[in-house]
Amino acid sequence: MTTNTRQAPARRPRPAAPPAAAPRPAARDRGTRLLATLFLAPTIVGIVVFTVVPIIGSVVLSLFHWNVIDDPSFAGAANYREVFSDSTVLVSFRNTLVFMVLAVALQLLIALALALAVNGRMPLWLRSVFRSAFFFPLVLSAASISVVMKYLFNQDFGVVNWLLGLVGVAPVPWLTSENGAMAAVILVYVWQQFGFSFLLFVGGLNNIPKEIHEAASLDGATGLRKHLSVTLPLLSPTLLVASVVGIINALQVFEQPYVLTNGGPGDSTRTVVMVIYETAFEQLRFGPASAVGVLLFVLIMAVTALQFRLSRRFVHYQ
Numbered sequence: 001m002t003t004n005t006r007q008a009p010a011r012r013p014r015p016a017a018p019p020a021a022a023p024r025p026a027a028r029d030r031g032t033r034l035l036a037t038l039f040l041a042p043t044i045v046g047i048v049v050f051t052v053v054p055i056i057g058s059v060v061l062s063l064f065h066w067n068v069i070d071d072p073s074f075a076g077a078a079n080y081r082e083v084f085s086d087s088t089v090l091v092s093f094r095n096t097l098v099f100m101v102l103a104v105a106l107q108l109l110i111a112l113a114l115a116l117a118v119n120g121r122m123p124l125w126l127r128s129v130f131r132s133a134f135f136f137p138l139v140l141s142a143a144s145i146s147v148v149m150k151y152l153f154n155q156d157f158g159v160v161n162w163l164l165g166l167v168g169v170a171p172v173p174w175l176t177s178e179n180g181a182m183a184a185v186i187l188v189y190v191w192q193q194f195g196f197s198f199l200l201f202v203g204g205l206n207n208i209p210k211e212i213h214e215a216a217s218l219d220g221a222t223g224l225r226k227h228l229s230v231t232l233p234l235l236s237p238t239l240l241v242a243s244v245v246g247i248i249n250a251l252q253v254f255e256q257p258y259v260l261t262n263g264g265p266g267d268s269t270r271t272v273v274m275v276i277y278e279t280a281f282e283q284l285r286f287g288p289a290s291a292v293g294v295l296l297f298v299l300i301m302a303v304t305a306l307q308f309r310l311s312r313r314f315v316h317y318q
Contacts, residue, residue: 055297058290058293058294058297059290059294061286061287061290062079062080062287062288062290062291062293062294063075063076063077063079063287064287065078065079065285065287066286066287067284067285067286068284068286069284072287075287079287079288079290079291080291080295082288082291083288083291083292083295086288088267088270088275089272089275089292091267091270092267092270092271092272092274092275093272093295093299095182095267095268095269095270095271096250096251096253096271096272098182099182099185099186099189099250099253099271100247100250100251102182102186103186103189103190103193103246103250103253104243104246104247104250106186106190107189107190107193107194107197107246108197108239108242108243108246110190110194110198111194111195111196111197111198111200111201111242112197112201112239114130114134114194114198115198115201115202115205116201116205116227116231118130118131118202119202119205119206131198131199131202134194134195134198134199135195135196135198135199136195137191137192137195138192138193138195138196140192142192142255142256143255143259145188145191145192146188146255146256146258146259146260147259149184149188149260150175150259150260153174153175153184153188153260154174154175155171155172155173155174155175155176156171158174160172160174161174175260175261176265177265178265178266178268181260181261181264181265181268181269182268182269184260184261185253185256185257185260185261185269188256188260189250189253189256192256193246193249196242196245197242197245197246200238200241200242201235201238201242203238204235204237204238204239205231205235208230208231208234208235212230212234233316234316236311236314236315236316237315237316237317239315240307240308240311240315243307244304244307244308247303247304247307248300248304251272251296251299251300251303252273252296252300253271253273254271254273254274254277257269257270257271257274258274258277272292272296273296275289275292276289276292276293276296277289279292
């Protein structure tokens with residue numbers, strides 16, 4: 001007896017629900033670019049409004065005679081010819097360059113020495129104290145610091161000459177002699193500005209791998225030799241940044257010489273920015289003042305470009 005067994009038809013699997021459509025790459029890229037633009041917009045607007053537009057305005061204004069009261073009149077290159085024939089302007093450029101060389105060199109030297117000292121064997125809490133103390137003058141107003149320093153460097157009752165008198169040094173005419181005035185301006189400027197370079201150097205030293213110093217010690221390098229052969233080459237990128245920022249700031253120095261010496265005695269401490277201020281806001285000659293500003297801008301750009309050009313030989317990256 002045979003029985004016919006009929007097999008039940010196999011159930012077909014239900015088709016899976018289609019996955020949600022992923023966002024197309026093009027749409028995702030547009031969204032990312034839009035978000036990045038929104039975040040960058042305040043910075044871009046600030047740069048355009050407060051940097052690009054004033055630079056263009058200064059270049060245009062340097063070609064006109066304008067005293068705010070009367071309508072501007074086109075002058076062409078007359079303002080630049082006047083600037084190059086003005087002995088005060090030429091002296092101010094010389095003073096600014098001398099100040100830049102001496103102040104930046106002293107600033108970097110002091111900042112590097114203190115950074116090496118703080119980065120040595122020192123408790124962490126004491127290291128933090130020194131970092132805060134050295135950086136603190138940078139957050140203060142340069143004008144207020146200069147007012148205080150003007151009393152400290154006074155020849156008759158200043159604390160600086162009083163301290164020098166304790167060791168038998170005669171009173172120094174800090175603010176009334178050409179060399180003394182420039183020295184006082186440089187010292188006050190460096191005292192306020194070296195904290196920025198100090199923090200840069202501390203960060204750069206912390207990024208140098210300890211294994212490199214240990215290998216140098218095994219090779220017999222100690223003390224000064226280790227710093228010259230190992231530390232400085234590895235710290236050269238930080239040195240480049242510190243020098244570029246230091247030179248740009250030094251070429252624009254204004255508050256310290258203006259408050260301490262008002263450019264004197266004579267024109268021994270008169271800087272380029274002081275000439276721009278006096279020409280524009282005291283004499284109301286905005287055309288020549290803008291011409292001096294354009295020349296200072298060109299000088300800053302040229303010096304910065306030269307630094308980056310020379311950095312190809314002296315800057316070493318890990």
